[in-house]
Amino acid sequence: MTTDQLPDRQSAAVGAGPAVTVRDLEISTTNGTPVVDGISFEIAPGEVLGVVGESGSGKTTVGLSLLGHARRGLEITGGTIMLGDQDIRAMGDADLRRLRGSLVSYVPQDPASSLNPALRVGTQLREVLEAHGQNDDEQNAARMAEMMREVALDDDPAYLKRYPHQLSGGQQQRIGLAMAFANRPRLIVLDEPTTGLDVTTQSTVLATVRELAAAHGVAALYVTHDLAVVAAVATRVAVMYAGRIVELGPADQLFDSSGHPYTRRLVGAIPRLAGGRSLVGIPGHAPSPAKRPPGCAFAPRCSLRVDECEARVPDMLELAPDHVSRCIKAREVVTYEQAEYGDPVELPPIESEAPALSLENVVGFYGPTEVLHSINMTLEQGEVLAIVGESGSGKTTTARSIAGLHHDWTGSIRLGDVELAKSARARSTDIRRQIQYIFQNPYGSLNPRKTIGETVGQPLSVFGIATGRTAESRVAEMLEQVSLSASYARRYPDQCSGGERQRVAIARALISKPSVLICDEITSALDVSVQAAIVELLGELQRELGLSMVFVTHNLPLVRSIAQKVAVLADGAIVEYGETAAMLANPQQDYTRHLISDTPSLEVATSEVQGAPLPTMPNEPEPMA
Structure with missing residues (x-):
């Protein structure tokens, strides 16, 4: 396969097609500059598709487009977005308002700002049901209690009378999930829903997402920068860079034998619980949409680049069933063993004459x-x-x-x-x-x-x-x-x-x-990758300034x-x-052991992948300035 056309996938639901199909999606600024383009994927009912990439790669922009929405200064300018047999791009404003919250719903990153601080939790849950025509008080009360149980929260009336500020961050996020699943949507878009949550609460939220999606046949698009979270929740993963999908495939394959150098560097930059390493970011910066190079956007930062990389945008190459990569060397890269960047590090205890x-x-x-x-x-x-x-x-x-x-x-x-x-x-x-x-x-x-x-x-x-x-x-x-x-x-x-x-x-x-x-x-x-760069910077400041x-x-x-x-x-x-x-x-302490066991771990995900040892990735030259 040498184009962006992806193979049709059989739905998890017997006899049913994909819950959502996106083909050649393009989103541009109002002056016509493409921000994301060539975006194609499908999500089956009950499946979770993870979307990862650096900040500014277009993850959230793609996620919002599935609700027929574009942020200020952007507009959807090309491609198709099908929710079942419904064309989202062909809908007017009134139809989109009916669609949002009923057939497709959204869970934002910050639960504190997404809930109304002046309204009780129960009032906000009831509003979601009433906004889509469910006005029977008795049925709504029963549904609200069911929604609370689904997200592992108390369903008693006293709890529903609380205000958002009386809940923890994890409880607020689970209220957001309850609201998103309230009307049994076909698709749910989750935009960094566990950012800032502790590992125990995050583990509960991730389990809730998996269980609700599977139990109700809801397709989920999970936008995140945390690859360990993706390993814990997603069936497949789409990796985005500079507004394009550069790799798409099963989660275990992407983490163990990815076919794009950018994915390799992302996986290599993940901190490991089993052994400390000095974190190494990806040298250079991702280009802005207006300044993308004519060829592969990652070429200026890639150690494997050749002249052909800069001539044109690479096509998607099929590496295995349902696994594609936008790299001319993808078939070679996929044979490399996943490198871990950064040297092993054991941080010795520090003693000073007087504590800081x-x-x-x-x-x-x-x-x-x-x-x-x-x-x-x-x-x-x-x-x-x-x-x-x-x-x-x-x-x-x-x-x-x-x-x-x-x-x-x-x-x-x-x-x-x-x-x-x-x-x-x-x-x-x-x-x-x-x-x-x-x-x-x-x-x-x-x-x-x-x-x-x-x-x-x-x-x-x-x-x-x-x-x-x-x-x-x-x-x-x-x-x-x-x-x-x-x-x-x-x-x-x-x-x-x-x-x-x-x-x-x-x-x-x-x-x-x-x-x-x-x-x-x-x-x-x-x-x-940016986390690694920041940690590198803080380490340098420690050494230089005694920070x-x-x-x-x-x-x-x-x-x-x-x-x-x-x-x-x-x-x-x-x-x-x-x-x-x-x-x-x-x-x-049992409490510490509990925290460690709840931590999403890429090691667990990749250790389950079977296969013979692969040749080591060659030494990398310095990236282009």
């Missing part, structure tokens, strides 16, 4: 409720201390107390030998400069009315570091360090993807050269690659504390 940060008997409160119980930990100079645990365990409250953003606590927190005031406002300017905080949510942490350049440069003026052209030069340099071009300084946050916004937030925190950096789930919105970090995360494989020590929190108390490698290899 220390917490002694810190007890935190929300009003009269004690939420942190006698927290004791030490961060050495140049060390990374990871704080892990489930949602509500106290990770973020601990981090915010260190930064002075949460001031209702007792005990002692010291920066070096300086006792810290409880509130950031009561601390000196230099102390505030030395402790910088990167927030989890890239959508809420940037001012939408300021350009990226103004946002990143603001600490330079606040702390009296630089102004004028010197500040502009520092901003451009910092953007390049976090894998963004200097041209991003002229953009606004709404013109950036979620991963790009988080990189802006990281640049803003690093530009003032802090001594302690608090990272609150900072990689949860980043694809694995110390408190790294709040639910990504245990990432902890294995970056942190010397780990503190495991449960219900506001430290239940295990020690060196990372020893703890993950031999956890002493």
Whole structure:
């Protein structure tokens, strides 16, 4: 097969065709520049198709198109989108409104912003049913109780009377899933639905998606940057790069014997729980849609490129039944053993003459409720201390107390030998400069009315570091360090993807050269290659500046690659504390073992693939500048 036409797939439902069929989809800007093009795939009833790729690759754009929607400044300009026998592109606005929520539904990335904070959970569930003509109160009450049970939540009336802010992030996301499955749609589009969730909650959400899709024959398009999650939930995977699908096939084949160099580098950049490796990103940047090269868009970053790669866009080549790759060397690449990039690393414990940060008997409160119980930990100079645990365990409250953003606590927190005031406002300017905080949510942490350049440069003026052209030069340099071009300084946050916004937030925190950096789930919105680049950058800053970090995360494989020590929190108390490698290899507490067992693991997925050892991928030359 040498074209984008893909083989017809037999549905999982006996005698039925695909739930959704997409052929030659093209989405362009209003001035006619293609953003995504040549997109073709099918999804059978009950099947989960994962869509992965770097930020800006077009994953969410394709997902939204299945609802007949394009984001501001874009429009669907070509191809067909068939939901069963219904042509979505031929529908008018009224038909699309009836379609959305009934035949096709959407689960967004951020559950907190997708639920109405002023309405009770039960009211919002009832609205979904009533919006599509189900007005029988008794039947709706029964259906709402059933929806809650389907997503493993209480179905009692008291729970339905809660407001979204009274639920954890995982509970909010499961309410979003209940709303999406409420009307038994044929297709559900899930856009990063587990980003930011702890591993235990994520495991529950992934199991819910799999079970609901299979039980009700619902086709699912699962958009994510987390390849380990894809391995846990998806039957097949589509890999996107610069607005095109570059590989499509069964999940186990893509992870073990992928046929595109880009897929190889993505898989190689995934942190491993079984053994720490220094993370290595993909050199260079993905091109913007307006500046895609005439040939293979990945050629400038590819070590296997030849002149033919730059002459034209490669056709899809069939490597096996239902496995295709957009690479002229795909049949050669698929025979290579999957390389792991980065050297094995065992991070030795770090000792310093005086700790960079220390917490002694810190007890935190929300009003009269004690939420942190006698927290004791030490961060050495140049060390990374990871704080892990489930949602509500106290990770973020601990981090915010260190930064002075949460001031209702007792005990002692010291920066070096300086006792810290409880509130950031009561601390000196230099102390505030030395402790910088990167927030989890890239959508809420940037001012939408300021350009990226103004946002990143603001600490330079606040702390009296630089102004004028010197500040502009520092901003451009910092953007390049976090894998963004200097041209991003002229953009606004709404013109950036979620991963790009988080990189802006990281640049803003690093530009003032802090001594302690608090990272609150900072990689949860980043694809694995950019995550690797950020971790590389933070490692360089540690070595160059003696930077110390408190790294709040639910990504245990990432902890294995970056942190010397780990503190495991449960219900506001430290239940295990020690060196990372020893703890993950031999956890002493049931709670820690539970977290590790719930962590999505690519090793488990690939270990199930049978086959003889394959030849090693050849040494890679330096990529083209």
